[in-house]
Amino acid sequence: MPVINRIAGFAAEMQGWRHWLHRNPELKFDCHKTSAFVVERLREFGITEIHDGIAETGVIAIIEGCGDGPTIGLRADMDALPIDEATGLDHASETPGAMHACGHDGHTTMLLGAAKYLAETRNFAGRVALIFQPAEENGGGAGVMVDAGVLDRFNIAEVYALHNIPGHPEGAFHTTPGPIMAAVDTFHIHISGKGGHAAMPHDTRDPVMAAVGICTAIQTIVSRNHHALNDLVVSVTQIHTGSADNVVPDTAYICGTVRTFDKDVQAMVKDRLAAIVAGHAASFGVTAALDYEEGYPATVNHDAQTRFAAEVARDVVGRENVDAAAARQMGAEDFAYMLEARPGAYLFLGQGPGAGLHHPAYDFNDEISAVGASFFARLVERAQPLT
Structure with a gap:
């Protein structure tokens, strides 16, 4: 069955x-205009049970079907990224320093499209909960909504979500059972030594050399x-130290990211980082503190x-356009919190060629909006059919 005609x-x-x-991107939990826009559309569709202000600006709307049954949850993220847009499009961001560089505007649109259709037809049993979530990019809005009790409050039995993916065939889906995206952690290393004149390094305890040693040793976590x-990424992404060519600084700072799928691997990385930092601090005569932040699971x-x-x-795009055993990815996604709390699935929807996610030249492909909306609608109708 192809894209729904309606x-x-x-x-x-x-x-x-x-x-x-x-044109109106908003960051993190500050999705007030976006939330108001969503609520206005939902009311236009004739949906009367709308709950806003969840996780600050999140919205949950309930559509009642035509018979008794469970509640299925469909989620879309609403927030943008702190990036200056470089598309030059007529609908480009009008907010300096913010743009929809990850396609959350498209995700929200697809769920609104499904909502419009489902509110008109109601050809399903039970209920559908439309979850419009802020702060996916930074803030873990999905986790905040789960902690707020929304899955229990609305008796949501299963949850599903889509994400667009540039560079994959337009309208093609891919997913996989089990882990599909990685856990993301961040490490911060603060090194304190004794600065001084670079011509007299023997009078210093050099944090720069300690930082270099630590960064080199970190690479052995993956290699040794x-x-x-076992999939694992440990990347150093920032080193900050020094202010002049002839001064050994007092301090250095290292930052990086860890991507894992297995909690035992995650624990090993934490232990090795702690040992590397402590050992190099001792060998270079400096002090060093590791701050390890566990992020999205x-x-x-x-x-x-x-x-x-x-x-x-x-059913929507044809058997040949669905890969149900795709390779998992090292990126992270806060929908993980909802999947920890309820059974469900996360899928990618190809949007064809173009700039990648989180790039200032990215734009969502409007041609796939009807595909995603049809998927959400058919999911509800097939999961909870009328008898």
């Missing part, structure tokens, strides 16, 4: 929604401390729900 029929309206959202078949799809979602996707 949804294809209001594709131009969906494009208008998306372009408004793109873990099994080669791994996004782990549930087997039965992933198989089901893949079948729904095949």
